[in-house]
Amino acid sequence: MEKNHPSDRKYTKDHEWAYKENGLIVIGITWYAQSKLKDIVYVELPKIGKKVNKGEAIAVVESVKTASDVYSPVSGEIVEVNKELENKPELINQDPYGKGWIAKIKPTNLEKEWNELLEVKDYLKLIST
Amino acid sequence: MFVTPLKQIHIEMGANMGEFAGWEVVTNYTSSIEEHLAVRNGIGLFDVSHMGRIIVKGKDSTQFLDYVTTKNVLKLSPGKISIPTAMLNYEAGFVDDISLFMLDEKEYLIVCNAINREKNIQWLNCIAKEKNYSVEIIDITFKTCMLALQGRKIKDFEERELNLNIERDSFLKNIKILDCKVEILSKSGWTGENGYELILEIEEGKKIWKKLLTIGIKPCGIVARDSLRLEAGFLLYGNEISEEINPLEARYWIFSFNKGEYIGRKKLESLLEEGINKIRIGLVMKDKGPLPRKGNEIYSGNKKIGYITSGGYSPTLDKGIAMGYVEPKFFFLGGSVKIKIRDNMFEAKIIEPPFFKK
Numbered sequence: 001m002e003k004n005h006p007s008d009r010k011y012t013k014d015h016e017w018a019y020k021e022n023g024l025i026v027i028g029i030t031w032y033a034q035s036k037l038k039d040i041v042y043v044e045l046p047k048i049g050k051k052v053n054k055g056e057a058i059a060v061v062e063s064v065k066t067a068s069d070v071y072s073p074v075s076g077e078i079v080e081v082n083k084e085l086e087n088k089p090e091l092i093n094q095d096p097y098g099k100g101w102i103a104k105i106k107p108t109n110l111e112k113e114w115n116e117l118l119e120v121k122d123y124l125k126l127i128s129t
Numbered sequence: 130m131f132v133t134p135l136k137q138i139h140i141e142m143g144a145n146m147g148e149f150a151g152w153e154v155v156t157n158y159t160s161s162i163e164e165h166l167a168v169r170n171g172i173g174l175f176d177v178s179h180m181g182r183i184i185v186k187g188k189d190s191t192q193f194l195d196y197v198t199t200k201n202v203l204k205l206s207p208g209k210i211s212i213p214t215a216m217l218n219y220e221a222g223f224v225d226d227i228s229l230f231m232l233d234e235k236e237y238l239i240v241c242n243a244i245n246r247e248k249n250i251q252w253l254n255c256i257a258k259e260k261n262y263s264v265e266i267i268d269i270t271f272k273t274c275m276l277a278l279q280g281r282k283i284k285d286f287e288e289r290e291l292n293l294n295i296e297r298d299s300f301l302k303n304i305k306i307l308d309c310k311v312e313i314l315s316k317s318g319w320t321g322e323n324g325y326e327l328i329l330e331i332e333e334g335k336k337i338w339k340k341l342l343t344i345g346i347k348p349c350g351i352v353a354r355d356s357l358r359l360e361a362g363f364l365l366y367g368n369e370i371s372e373e374i375n376p377l378e379a380r381y382w383i384f385s386f387n388k389g390e391y392i393g394r395k396k397l398e399s400l401l402e403e404g405i406n407k408i409r410i411g412l413v414m415k416d417k418g419p420l421p422r423k424g425n426e427i428y429s430g431n432k433k434i435g436y437i438t439s440g441g442y443s444p445t446l447d448k449g450i451a452m453g454y455v456e457p458k459f460f461f462l463g464g465s466v467k468i469k470i471r472d473n474m475f476e477a478k479i480i481e482p483p484f485f486k487k
Contacts, residue, residue, distance in 0.1 A: 038145075038352075039162050041442045042419055044471070060471065062420050064161045064442045065352050 004031035010117035018073040028101045032127045037063040040092045043085040050078045074113045080104040133178045134331045149351050150243035152179035157350035164353035165444045172280035173349040181246030184267040186236040193262040199384035205231040210298050215383045217393025221375040242366040274334035279324030309337040321361025362482020368438040378405045407454040411482040414449035419470045421451040428467040434459040445485040
């Protein structure tokens with residue numbers, strides 16, 4: 001399990017990850033989440049410019065089995081979305097931390113919210129129970 | 130929760146398990162899309178041990194089953210299956226849709242939906258008692274297992290491993306395949322492809338599961354089974370059919386009037402004169418996009434006209450497909466409607482299933 005969850009980012013109990021990049025927060029779903037969903041066939045992306053609160057549903061990932069909401073790990077504004085997922089939703093299965101990223105958020109309350117996110121060891125504990 | 134008797138083998142082979150109809154079953158071995166396509170292009174193997182298996186035997190079994198089911202049981206002979214047939218309630222709603230195997234004179238096997246097994250047994254016992262039929266009803270679900278071998282290339286398997294010939298809707302008893310004892314082998318299935326269903330003792334089932342995989346047949350799970358049956362336009366109990374839906378609404382032609390009195394017949398006959406208030410349709414999404422799912426609403430213009438009962442991804446078409454019910458006056462076959470998915474409207478075309486070409 002450990003090799004599938006990098007320590008350079010933070011996690012949520014709802015199975016999203018958040019990564020700091022040039023003042024923005026890149027988000028996606030975890031390796032564990034995509035392994036449970038399997039066969040992702042559609043991703044509903046958020047609109048650029050949308051203001052979001054931490055914990056708000058901002059995207060939907062649909063697998064053959066089911067549709068799942070993706071919740072924002074931080075508050076802020078959506079500034080970029082991964083357009084490639086429109087034609088290649090399977091990128092989330094193939095590369096959940098790289099090419100399968102979902103959106104970039106300009107955070108508005110990062111100092112407080114970043115500390116509330118889970119470290120990898122706590123996330124691993126969560127998914128192993 | 131009930132557990133498939135093959136669970137240990139599935140786990141050892143890396144399958145993912147999940148819940149279906151109160152049973153712990155295989156959801157998928159690898160990718161459900163791959164498994165789906167393996168059946169469309171090759172051969173797949175399913176563990177369907179969760180299906181209910183009920184023996185009905187005794188002096189009055191033929192008359193009794195003719196009274197509780199919708200097709201003519203008197204026309205069956207040993208070795209033949211009535212498939213699909215149904216048990217209706219007095220309002221012509223579905224108690225269940227079933228396969229009825231005539232095992233012998235005065236001995237039958239009902240294969241039914243997992244979700245309805247206990248209800249069906251209760252229903253059968255209740256009717257037998259009420260009408261004084263002398264029958265014995267025995268649940269053999271937990272003493273046996275059931276496998277389905279399905280796929281477009283089933284002929285290859287027939288030529289290599291089966292030196293026998295079974296007609297569609299027929300079955301053989303007590304035969305050997307790959308050196309395993311198969312109690313019942315029927316030419317039947319639920320994927321839209323040809324294939325066989327096998328009922329075996331549990332230990333023989335474990336043996337044959339492993340053997341079938343060594344000859345290159347792909348193990349598949351319930352997620353692929355569901356997308357296959359949806360593409361084929363087959364009705365699922367709890368979705369397209371229920372106690373509240375009748376065969377006319379479902380356009381499920383599983384009943385006959387060339388037989389004696391049976392439960393639901395009177396209501397069916399009066400419905401033929403009254404007409405119906407909803408009708409089953411097939412839907413294919415115009416574009417690749419979000420998937421229609423059970424419960425989504427169907428619109429014509431701005432008017433809500435119905436709802437989705439099953440929806441999902443079609444690996445063959447690479448987009449969403451669905452079945453649902455609309456008011457009969459909106460059954461615009463070949464025309465467009467809209468499906469509301471998470472507050473947005475998406476265009477879909479009303480078509481007649483199956484959703485794929487054979």
